Amino acid sequence: MSIDAQRSGDDRLITEADVDEIALGAAVLGTGGGGDPHVGALIAKRLIRLHGPVRVIGVDELSPADFVVPIGGIGAPSVDVERIMAESELLAALEAIERATRRIPTAVMPIEVGGGNSMIPIAAAALSGLPIVDADAMGRAFPEAQMVTFHLAGYGPGTTVLVDHHGNEVVSRPVDGAWSERLARSVTVEMGGSATMIDYAYGGEVVQECAIPGTLTAAKRIGRILLGHGESAELRDDARIDALCDELDAVRLFDGKVTDLQRQFEGGFTRGAAELEGVGDDRGARFRLDFQNEMLLARRDGVLAAVTPDLIAVLDLATGAPITTESLRYGARVAVIGMPCHEKWRTPVGLDNAGPAHFGYDVEWAPVESLAARRKEAA
């Protein structure tokens, strides 16, 4: 699958036009959290305009001589939206990891493809001239720094860099992923709630073992369908959500209208729940979504429909545009879709780290596709 096969004839480049598609797809994979990619997309496009397109490499092209640097933002998305990331932060972070590890980065990578953190590595790649690896360590968005496939495979965060727009630089060597999260979170709060972070920087062989390949390409495919670009141009607006489900092996869980919404900002997280009333084929049914930054739990008439680490995305019913947990509104008409997460999250260690129990939900995990099949049988 190519990043830009249709347009540029070169599937190895991210151009300005590609950024909008990737950003929209990343918002879907953000499952309501991960921060709005909008500001990051503006920065990435400006830097591509100034410095030229970003070169994309596949995980299979990496060698042990490569040093791959995942770079992204940490902090409350509501702060990030207000703060235009200083470009100097990106270069400062890359310089800091090079100085602290004495290894020269050969590529950057998104740590999480979902949400705004898809854009920061594109901006960093444009600025530094480094290629970007078509992969990430979540295949979605998650709220905590240790919720990454490196951690599942037993790799620690390694040398961790935080830089802020004041010019402060903090390099940690935490003993494990949980300590990395604790230290980074407290430093970020002190830095004003938002910072640029590098962690899990590893040689090419570790990235090959751990990363989820092809996720930038997947984001781009999603964006193309929802924007009606390329082969999707034929699709009517309301057919795009079904086309998306086909493309992603996703399940269209519910069409409905938001009738109740509780949402609080607590402990750095946006927590809450939304109640939906069915429309169209789902008229008469009720649906409930629980979220903590990301959409984590979906129940139809009290019966489990999808649960983390599987992906639950809320899309505008008319336009297909993804809706974040922060922008969800009373009365909104939405489609909820459920997508299988990457198989690395479906292992016992994956479910321990990002399954329902980790987030305090007392439900047993089951694959979204099995839950859909079960419902079909019952109907």
Added chain:
Amino acid sequence: MSIDAQRSGDDRLITEADVDEIALGAAVLGTGGGGDPHVGALIAKRLIRLHGPVRVIGVDELSPADFVVPIGGIGAPSVDVERIMAESELLAALEAIERATRRIPTAVMPIEVGGGNSMIPIAAAALSGLPIVDADAMGRAFPEAQMVTFHLAGYGPGTTVLVDHHGNEVVSRPVDGAWSERLARSVTVEMGGSATMIDYAYGGEVVQECAIPGTLTAAKRIGRILLGHGESAELRDDARIDALCDELDAVRLFDGKVTDLQRQFEGGFTRGAAELEGVGDDRGARFRLDFQNEMLLARRDGVLAAVTPDLIAVLDLATGAPITTESLRYGARVAVIGMPCHEKWRTPVGLDNAGPAHFGYDVEWAPVESLAARRKEAA
């Protein structure tokens, strides 16, 4: 003045016996804060027993080729007392500063001579085999990381290291001393309230420009007098406090009994005030001490007697033993002495950073010796 001229015949070594003298003097210079040196003294003595005495060098012996590493503890003293510092932390901190700066430390130094932070560099010197510089950057104890003479001279904290007993290591390059304090404080809280810190590590020429020379020797002289060692062996217990005042150009401000005590632990600081009723020659007079970790403000019958950055120490009236703000008790009979701070603190920039206004006291600073002369005239 020698560190150990009387005993070892070698004024360039700190032996086990010297540690107790320095620790007691450091507690006086701690002016009620800075943490109890007791646990640190035990560790320093054990390491000297294992690895031999610590070599002392003077500030005048440093050259630009030297790389002097101030090392100490950061955190609430009440946590530090409970936690026996892991020796591995000291070596980890020295290794971290070497790796981050690519300069090999040639000497350690106390960042503050007052309280427990006098002992940590002695322990680090014994463990590493490095000499210790007979100097510090406060000449007393202060509660914030940027309250150092390097800061007064316009030097930033440089590369800053924090390590904890879990094995976590955090290396910062904060933009200034205030950011260093903020970042270090929040990381320390996350680390459990206490950590080993290196900051203001500089070449020998900067230490010569900025440090307050001879403060380890001063601590030792104070300790020797209060312990009745050497030439002080002749002194009766109750004459030692006067001998100390002679030695330090200090003023015996008040002898009294604690009749009221307010003390809270807030925001990581021990804050409060003590009221005293005069005894002996001071019978009939009243005295008030205000403290924030350290004793900061002393008033006799409502008239200013001494104020930060000058030193205010509270000693047991019978034994001369220094009393911390945490161990001050109702009914205690004490002598309060006031000592001139180093001249670097008496400059406009020094008073800005550590004068009464910085701590929220609405009094005008005046030298403790002028206040004493004024009182004498009035009497």
